[in-house]
Amino acid sequence: MITPTINEVNVILKDPFYI
Secondary structure (H helix, E strand, O other): OOOOOHHHHHHHHHOOOOO
8 A cells, every 4th residue: 555645645636637
């Protein structure tokens, strides 16, 4: 299981189309 860093979570929250 990969634990996302705070920075990655931040990017995902800012970019809904990150996936």
